[in-house]
Amino acid sequence: MIHTQNLTRVFKRKGEAPLIAVDTLSIDVRRGEVFGFLGPNGAGKTTTIRMLAALIGPTRGTATVNGHMLGEDAAAIRRSIGILTETPGMYDTLSAAHNLHIFAQLYGVPEPEKQVEKYLRMLGLWERREDEVGGFSKGMRQKLALARALLHEPDLLFLDEPTSGLDPEAARLVRDFIEELRGQGRTIFLCTHNLDEADRLCDRIALFRTRLLVLDTPANLRRQLFGRQVVFHLRAMLPGLAETVAALPGVQEATAIDHKLLVHVDDPETQNPAIIRALIAAGADLQFVGELRYSLEDVYLQFVQSS
Amino acid sequence: MNTTAIATIVRKEWAEMYRNSLVLSTVIFMPLLFTALPLVILGVGSGFDSGSEALLSELPPQMASLCAGLTSGQCGQIYIVSQFMLMFMLIPVMIPATITPYSIVGEKTQRSLEPLLATPISTAELLTGKNLAAILPGVIATWLAFALFAVGARLLLASSLAFSRLFDARWLIAIFLLGPLLAVFANALAIMVSSRSNDPRVAQQVSSLLVFPVIMLFLGQMIGWIVFDTSFALILCLVFLILDIALTYLAVRIFDRETILTRWA
Ligand SMILES: Nc1ncnc2c1ncn2[C@@H]1O[C@H](COP(=O)(O)OP(=O)(O)OP(=O)(O)O)[C@@H](O)[C@H]1O
Numbered sequence: 385m386i387h388t389q390n391l392t393r394v395f396k397r398k399g400e401a402p403l404i405a406v407d408t409l410s411i412d413v414r415r416g417e418v419f420g421f422l423g424p425n426g427a428g429k430t431t432t433i434r435m436l437a438a439l440i441g442p443t444r445g446t447a448t449v450n451g452h453m454l455g456e457d458a459a460a461i462r463r464s465i466g467i468l469t470e471t472p473g474m475y476d477t478l479s480a481a482h483n484l485h486i487f488a489q490l491y492g493v494p495e496p497e498k499q500v501e502k503y504l505r506m507l508g509l510w511e512r513r514e515d516e517v518g519g520f521s522k523g524m525r526q527k528l529a530l531a532r533a534l535l536h537e538p539d540l541l542f543l544d545e546p547t548s549g550l551d552p553e554a555a556r557l558v559r560d561f562i563e564e565l566r567g568q569g570r571t572i573f574l575c576t577h578n579l580d581e582a583d584r585l586c587d588r589i590a591l592f593r594t595r596l597l598v599l600d601t602p603a604n605l606r607r608q609l610f611g612r613q614v615v616f617h618l619r620a621m622l623p624g625l626a627e628t629v630a631a632l633p634g635v636q637e638a639t640a641i642d643h644k645l646l647v648h649v650d651d652p653e654t655q656n657p658a659i660i661r662a663l664i665a666a667g668a669d670l671q672f673v674g675e676l677r678y679s680l681e682d683v684y685l686q687f688v689q690s691s
Numbered sequence: 692m693n694t695t696a697i698a699t700i701v702r703k704e705w706a707e708m709y710r711n712s713l714v715l716s717t718v719i720f721m722p723l724l725f726t727a728l729p730l731v732i733l734g735v736g737s738g739f740d741s742g743s744e745a746l747l748s749e750l751p752p753q754m755a756s757l758c759a760g761l762t763s764g765q766c767g768q769i770y771i772v773s774q775f776m777l778m779f780m781l782i783p784v785m786i787p788a789t790i791t792p793y794s795i796v797g798e799k800t801q802r803s804l805e806p807l808l809a810t811p812i813s814t815a816e817l818l819t820g821k822n823l824a825a826i827l828p829g830v831i832a833t834w835l836a837f838a839l840f841a842v843g844a845r846l847l848l849a850s851s852l853a854f855s856r857l858f859d860a861r862w863l864i865a866i867f868l869l870g871p872l873l874a875v876f877a878n879a880l881a882i883m884v885s886s887r888s889n890d891p892r893v894a895q896q897v898s899s900l901l902v903f904p905v906i907m908l909f910l911g912q913m914i915g916w917i918v919f920d921t922s923f924a925l926i927l928c929l930v931f932l933i934l935d936i937a938l939t940y941l942a943v944r945i946f947d948r949e950t951i952l953t954r955w956a
């Protein structure tokens with residue numbers, strides 16, 4: 385869906401050294417996936433989206449977006465993608481419906497009225513369609529901007545921080561909507577600072593800071609950094625228990641912490657039963673078993689801080 | 692060029708303009724004022740017919756030939772009113788100089804430009820739409836004001852000979868040629884100023900500085916330094932035609948998409 389090869393963007397600055405905002409980025413975004421593009425402030429995420437949306441040109445490197453070569457047919461790229469920009473401005477003195485209508489026409493939507501109504505209803509703005517957008521809350525504006533990005537039914541969507549500044553309920557609504565879009569088979573390129581959200585939504589995640597740091601599924605990123613760890617909660621810790629478990633096949637390491645036994649295992653699905661049998665045979669009272677899940681935040685901080 | 696896209700931009704600009712009372716009142720009341728002023732003078736002037744021989748003797752020679760067959764009062768009337776023709780030229784200057792700053796600075800402050808540039812519209816279509824949205828009202832208002840003035844003058848001037856003398860080639864050149872050329876020029880200037888400003892009022896005021904040359908011409912003509920005859924009108928047209936072509940060429944060179952995005956957004 386998107387294929388970039390050494391995509392680079394340098395900004396010239398007056399009286400200062402040129403700023404490399406994006407450095408030799410090479411990624412592949414697959415059809416139908418939600419692709420998380422994460423990185424700290426100033427990492428170059430918005431710059432990358434702007435390049436891929438044919439809004440600004442790359443300094444070096446190439447990319448194909450939805451089958452179109454960057455720099456060849458910019459209008460074709462723009463026609464085939466939807467974009468929710470970082471600061472999605474509206475014409476404040478015009479109504480919600482009027483705003484959408486303008487964009488439906490610019491995108492050459494065949495039945496603008498119908499599309500405008502469809503998305504206003506879908507995002508719960510139909511009742512407010514005649515109101516001036518200037519009076520809308522941030523959440524309503526964001527929903528309207530999403531509607532605007534979808535009017536022409538693009539199968540590739542760029543979302544630059546779609547839930548930033550939204551209250552939990554509005555953010556949830558937007559997230560559910562993104563899920564729905566994924567369900568329709570659309571490809572979504574998502575920038576967000578909400579790591580929990582990225583974890584829930586994204587099939588794959590790129591951690592990025594001017595350069596690509598790492599690209600994988602959230603589960604693989606965790607495994608790569610932390611391996612897999614299982615916690616066994618016991619009524620009481622028995623002496624020598626950790627050593628017993630550590631000696632079992634497939635167990636990397638076992639540490640006793642208070643009443644808990646933290647065990648690094650290669651494959652919990654096959655090794656947990658043997659560990660449980662060993663614990664019970666050693667006379668331990670097992671209360672709970674669970675996999676220790678590192679948050680994506682831990683993964684993110686590890687990668688970004690070490691970059 | 693996709694005319695639907697251009698028309699969409701023009702309509703969008705006008706819809707926003709319609710809701711901006713400051714811009715709307717300039718577009719409506721300024722032409723009315725410049726129409727009413729010469730008509731009032733015409734109306735008042737028709738009252739006194741004597742004592743204008745002295746004035747007549749001071750008229751420039753080409754005016755004297757214009758006055759052949761008219762009473763001295765009528766001639767004086769025509770003379771005074773024809774001085775106001777240049778006032779009409781303020782309309783195509785002021786209207787784009789007001790509309791464009793609000794349009795461009797409006798896009799900046801509303802941050803609406805990036806989504807707009809993300810649509811398939813071409814840069815040329817976008818600029819054409821924005822330019823037309825400011826130039827057309829300037830030109831149309833000039834023509835409407837002129838039509839209104841012509842009707843009023845016909846009613847106020849008793850002699851149809853005087854009326855036909857009033858609207859000579861100079862007027863027609865000024866209204867139909869110089870007016871649009873001035874509108875294009877004022878608009879190009881307003882775009883450049885607005886690109887560098889974040890306050891529409893400042894951008895409007897700077898762009899409106901263009902009225903000063905027009906007022907200078909007006910004063911120069913009043914004092915008698917400049918004779919605004921047909922050839923002078925044609926020379927002005929030529930000057931602004933060249934300026935317009937140069938500015939348009941420059942704008943096309945300067946404003947690629949990225950420049951618009953970083954400068955207007
Ligand atoms: N038009 C521009 N001219 C000069 N520098 C720019 C321009 N646009 C972006 N930059 C610089 O490029 C770098 C990357 O900016 P970008 O907006 O892409 O970051 P980001 O990852 O989207 O950050 P955030 O998370 O804060 O949105 C920053 O240092 C920024 O100052």
Ligand SMILES: [Mg+2]
Pocket residue numbers: 429430431470544
């Ligand atoms: Mg950003």
